[in-house]
Amino acid sequence: xxxxxxxxxxxxxxxxxxxxxxxxxxxxxxxxxxxxxxxxxxxxxxxxxxxxxxxxxxxxxxxxxxxxxxxxxxxxxxxxxxxxxxxxxxxxxxxxxxxxxxxxxxxxxxxxxxxxxxxxxxxxxxxxxxxxxxxxxxxxxxxxxxxxxxxxxxxxxxxxxxxxxxxxxxxxxxxxxxxxxxxxxxxxxxxxxxxxxxxxxxxxxxxxxxxxxxxxxxxxxxxxxxxxxxxxxxxxxxxxxxxxxxxxxxxxxxxxxxxxxxxxxxxxxxxxxxxxxxxxxxxxxxxxxxxxxxxxxxxxxxxxxxxxxxxxxxxxxxxxxxxxxxxxxxxxxxxxxxxxxxxxxxxxxxxxxx
Ligand code: ADP
Ligand code: MG
Numbered sequence: 001x002x003x004x005x006x007x008x009x010x011x012x013x014x015x016x017x018x019x020x021x022x023x024x025x026x027x028x029x030x031x032x033x034x035x036x037x038x039x040x041x042x043x044x045x046x047x048x049x050x051x052x053x054x055x056x057x058x059x060x061x062x063x064x065x066x067x068x069x070x071x072x073x074x075x076x077x078x079x080x081x082x083x084x085x086x087x088x089x090x091x092x093x094x095x096x097x098x099x100x101x102x103x104x105x106x107x108x109x110x111x112x113x114x115x116x117x118x119x120x121x122x123x124x125x126x127x128x129x130x131x132x133x134x135x136x137x138x139x140x141x142x143x144x145x146x147x148x149x150x151x152x153x154x155x156x157x158x159x160x161x162x163x164x165x166x167x168x169x170x171x172x173x174x175x176x177x178x179x180x181x182x183x184x185x186x187x188x189x190x191x192x193x194x195x196x197x198x199x200x201x202x203x204x205x206x207x208x209x210x211x212x213x214x215x216x217x218x219x220x221x222x223x224x225x226x227x228x229x230x231x232x233x234x235x236x237x238x239x240x241x242x243x244x245x246x247x248x249x250x251x252x253x254x255x256x257x258x259x260x261x262x263x264x265x266x267x268x269x270x271x272x273x274x275x276x277x278x279x280x281x282x283x284x285x286x287x288x289x290x291x292x293x294x295x296x297x298x299x300x301x302x303x304x305x306x307x308x309x310x311x312x313x314x315x316x317x318x319x320x321x322x323x324x325x326x327x328x329x330x331x332x333x334x335x336x337x338x339x340x341x342x343x344x345x346x347x348x349x350x351x352x353x354x
Contacts, residue, residue: 018080018110019156024316025107028163029056029152030172031317032108036147037180038098040064042085043145046203047188050177055169057152065144068120074129074136077116080106094307098272101316105147111159112152118145174199178220179273182266182300185209185216217251217300221264225298228257230343232301234336236328246305246328248336252283253298255290264298270307274321279303282330286337301333
């Protein structure tokens with residue numbers, strides 16, 4: 001038989017490994033925005049400002065007032081698999097931060113021109129690190145971090161060709177920030193494009209306060225969403241050790257608010273935006289008697305559960321998760337939405353079976 005010529009096995013250079021990883025994580029400017037906003041939130045930011053040029057292709061800058069990065073750690077932040085968020089398998093299994101793979105900055109730096117400007121809390125100076133040259137110089141800045149990403153995909157023209165118009169890329173970037181904003185009413189967000197303010201969502205209170213969430217939902221999704229939805233507030237039974245408590249809260253749209261597209265279905269697991277078939281199916285099934293045809297319910301559901309019962313390390317973008325007890329999750333979401341829809345419209349929806 002004709003065998004292919006044997007070629008030597010070689011280790012890939014770091015740069016190429018990062019570029020391959022970038023292929024999984026960075027599909028378009030919005031993917032970079034998502035990663036950088038994740039990082040800002042992990043750093044405890046209370047205000048995050050995103051600035052874009054040309055839909056994010058020419059420039060994505062994300063500025064935060066979080067805890068910052070120490071100057072000698074700046075070059076490490078750009079390395080592959082370098083993270084301050086986990087240090088062991090046990091950490092990974094109960095991870096509470098958005099990031100943990102230590103891949104995003106390295107990947108982005110391999111396919112764009114990156115710079116990080118940061119002043120760590122407790123430090124008197126800020127430093128700027130140029131990703132291309134590795135040069136570190138002191139600059140002026142308040143505590144926090146700004147990451148600038150220029151000319152995305154400049155070195156990978158094949159990817160660049162898949163980009164849509166600036167307006168479309170901008171819309172995806174805005175959507176990426178919107179997803180974060182819906183989970184964090186305690187953080188202010190602003191998005192600028194070509195020097196113009198596109199969206200601004202002000203801080204509205206503690207992360208777990210109902211009025212703050214309601215305000216944020218109204219700001220981001222419109223007052224219609226809030227007026228045409230009911231509170232969901234549910235906790236599964238806590239009696240049995242083997243069935244850990246799952247909490248589901250948020251708002252579910254009344255049947256009349258349903259849309260032809262599933263573009264207002266937001267689901268969070270322990271604060272992370274996810275797309276999950278179990279949750280989508282459970283939520284849809286709560287509407288099965290009241291929604292016909294292909295009408296899509298609207299909702300923003302926040303699920304909290306023991307972090308060791310959900311695996312977030314399934315997909316490089318972490319948009320997919322795997323539940324250890326997916327039937328319990330299905331049941332909790334279904335019951336949560338069921339009881340919310342059954343409750344009198346004006347009142348507080350309820351239903352905890354503790
Ligand atoms: P990960 O978020 O998975 O740890 P990243 O490549 O996104 O990996 O970031 C690497 C590290 O750089 C983070 O673990 C964090 O210590 C630091 N870092 C990145 N962005 C920021 C930021 N905005 N503020 C503070 N530290 C940051
Ligand atoms: Mg990260």
